[in-house]
Amino acid sequence: MTTEEKQSAENAPHYDIIVIGGGAAGLAGALTLGRARRSVLVVDAGQPRNASAEASHNYLTRDGVPPAELLAAGRAEVAGYGGEFVAGEVVAAESVAGGGFRVVLGSGATARARRLLVTSGLVDELPDVPGLAGRWGRDVLHCPYCHGYEVRDRAIGVLSTGPMGVRQALLWRQWSAEVRLFLHTGPEPTDEQYEQLAARGIAVVDGEVSEVEITGWSGAGDDRISGVKLAGGTVVPCEALVVAPRFDVCGKVIDSLGLEVAGKAAGDGSVLGRHVVAEPGGATRIPGVWVAGNVADPMAKVSGATAMGVHAATEINFDLVEEDTRRAVEVRRRGQEAA
Incomplete structure (x- = not known):
């Protein structure tokens, strides 16, 4: 580190905790820490995973609330307890001599903290099918508990890209009697699985999917999936398409x-x-660093991520209490020796 960098680090604002990520997990952690009278900075890149969804579901007392509205309310609550916010991405973080961490934002700004809570979320890597990505979170879905009720009783297609395809189809059958499993690039079902699918009235469609067909006009807000086009040219009616994205950590x-x-x-x-x-x-295995939300559990829903943020925050605060106590004891002992 150069002299200029050292001076910059010394002059950087100091906090008890820096929360990296302003989604449900990060805000819940920041709120808990703010109420514990800790100084908190939330660094938020402003790219929540569920931004494309119309509403958040299965969040008690907040079912159906748009994600942006839910986050805005959370930010206001955190600010009410003294939490601070900065927009941007943390591009680097490192431990520093004497304890704690230094984080660097994409803007070049820096900040220091005694502990870090990383809640940077994940990225959904979607199947490469034309027309699919633009419908993500609307009528291209993956979680029935998040969006199944909203597409109930519609013609639902399940795009198989791996061994989970059959299981997805059987699960989504709970929400609609009209479910089709598109084998696409997924494996052929076993005889037992074919029997299960037939018993539940789930049709199996052979061949790869080449395109998701859309009707309506986005400018009028009435655009929607109308069908799934196979490589051979056949179009199968479909009103919602279920996929299995690959989850990858980001940040x-x-x-x-x-x-x-x-x-x-x-x-x-x-x-x-x-x-x-x-x-x-x-x-985590790095002393002083905790994680919460989808970065730690890709399957966590909004309510689960919130709980994880609270849990991590309580552990962080207790860790700081222990450190504060050790320092107080050291000061007391030095005072007694001097006397």
Whole structure:
């Protein structure tokens, strides 16, 4: 580190905790820490995973609230307890001599903190099918508990891209009697699976999907999926399409801190994506760094991510209490020796 960089680090604002990510997990953690009378800075890149969804669901007392509205309310609550915010991406973070961390934003600004809570979320890597990505979070879906009720009783297609396809189709059958499994690039179902699908009235469509067909005009707000086009040219009616995205952690801060990343496996052993390895309370193998939300658990819903943020925050505060106590004891002992 150059002399100029050292001076910049020394002059950077200091906080008890810097929260990297302003989604549900980050805001819940910041709120808990603010109420614990800790100084908190939330760095938010402004790219929540559920930004394209019309509403958040299964969040008690807030079911159906648009994601942006939910986050705005959370930010106001955090600010009410003294929490501070800065817009931007943390491009690097490092431990510093004497304890604590220094974070660097894309703008070049820096800040210091005694502890870090990383809630930078994940990226959904979608199947490469024309027309699909633009419908993500609207009528291209992956979680029935988040959006199943909104497409109930419609013609639902399940795009198989891996071993989870059959399981997805059977699950989504709970919300509609008209479910089709498009084999696409997924494996052929076993005889037992074919029997299960037939028993539940789920049709199986062979061949790869070449395109998602859209009707209506986005400017009028009436655009929607109308069908799935197969490579051979056949169009199968469809009003909602279920996919299995690959989940991957995001945020340059993860690499700069050297956090351990591992594959997240489904019940059948297939890898769903990557996540940061952490203890149940969010503690990582890097002392002083906690994680919460989708960066730690790709399957966490909004309510689950919120709970994870609260849990991690309570652990962080207790860790700081222990450090504060050690320092107070050291000061007391030095005073007694001087006397």
